Amino acid sequence: MKPVSCGLSGHSVEIAPCALEDLGPWRGAAEREGILFSQQVDMFAVRLRKNAGIAGFFGIRWFHGSAVLKCVYVLPEYRRRGLFRLMTEYSLRLIRSRGIERVDAHATAMSASMYLHLGAVLIRRFKFGGAAVRFLL
Numbered sequence: 400m401k402p403v404s405c406g407l408s409g410h411s412v413e414i415a416p417c418a419l420e421d422l423g424p425w426r427g428a429a430e431r432e433g434i435l436f437s438q439q440v441d442m443f444a445v446r447l448r449k450n451a452g453i454a455g456f457f458g459i460r461w462f463h464g465s466a467v468l469k470c471v472y473v474l475p476e477y478r479r480r481g482l483f484r485l486m487t488e489y490s491l492r493l494i495r496s497r498g499i500e501r502v503d504a505h506a507t508a509m510s511a512s513m514y515l516h517l518g519a520v521l522i523r524r525f526k527f528g529g530a531a532v533r534f535l536l
Contacts, residue, residue, distance in 0.1 A: 412482075414489055417444040417456065425453055429472040433507045433529070440469050445486055447477070457486045459494060466494045468504040468534075483510070487517055495536045502534040 419426065419442055426436065440458035447454050455473040459466055468490055473482045494502050506514050508528035515521060519532035 411448060413446045414443055417442050422456060425474060434470050434472050436470055455482045455486055457490055459490055465501045466499050468502055483513055491534060500536045504532050506530050506532055
């Protein structure tokens with residue numbers, strides 16, 4: 400899959416496939432905030448400029464007829480710029496392009512409200528404050 404460029408608040412954003420190993424120290428930061436990683440996920444890195452450091456990343460785990468959005472994370476210094484929304488909308492378009500109409504996500508407490516704002520429905524809340532949500536495309 401080729402990198403994709405799109406605009407965000409005057410920045411050129413590049414979204415490209417990556418390996419878990421490419422996330423380096425950013426993976427540890429995400430894990431400390433409750434993001435869980437899996438080896439069976441297609442990961443994508445988001446950069447604000449070509450060849451710049453990673454500003455965020457997300458993963459998609461594919462199943463027969465459905466997908467799970469995983470590991471959606473924006474580094475703290477890049478938050479409040481619309482990257483979470485951009486990554487979520489991009490991933491949903493990519494999933495829909497494969498004919499999949501149902502996308503689940505296990506959300507942290509912080510991301511759950513953002514997913515609901517983007518059109519997900521609440522499946523259930525977790526004791527630790529996160530939630531399971533579902534997008535119907």
